[in-house]
């Protein structure tokens with residue numbers, strides 16, 4: 001049997017969080033990769049840097065970008081799911097401190113089978129042109 005790096009677990013690649021000030025919202029993006037042979041499911045996230053953390057998806061609706069909460073993300077064996085500006089993201093709601101480029105945060109990702117996975121996420125300035133999560137939530 002071939003030995004593969006990271007087999008049997010879930011990994012994140014290319015994680016980054018958007019720089020924002022205390023009291024604002026921010027978002028975390030990454031590629032989620034299920035290296036395991038078992039299905040799993042992302043069921044939540046947490047960070048001590050924000051009052052609430054939710055999984056969201058940005059969708060185009062009648063010419064306007066809207067965000068909607070996503071209850072969970074199913075991960076088939078080998079699945080890769082990309083969280084990116086304008087799509088899926090982990091929303092950091094009401095930051096309890098400034099997130100400046102060069103800082104890092106610890107994000108806890110909660111999985112149905114694997115349990116909690118803590119990842120270190122570098123904070124970066126958002127690139128121009130790919131904004132999507134800057135607006136406030138509409139009720």
Ligand SMILES: [Cu+2]
Pocket residue numbers: 056057067089091133
């Ligand atoms: Cu959002």
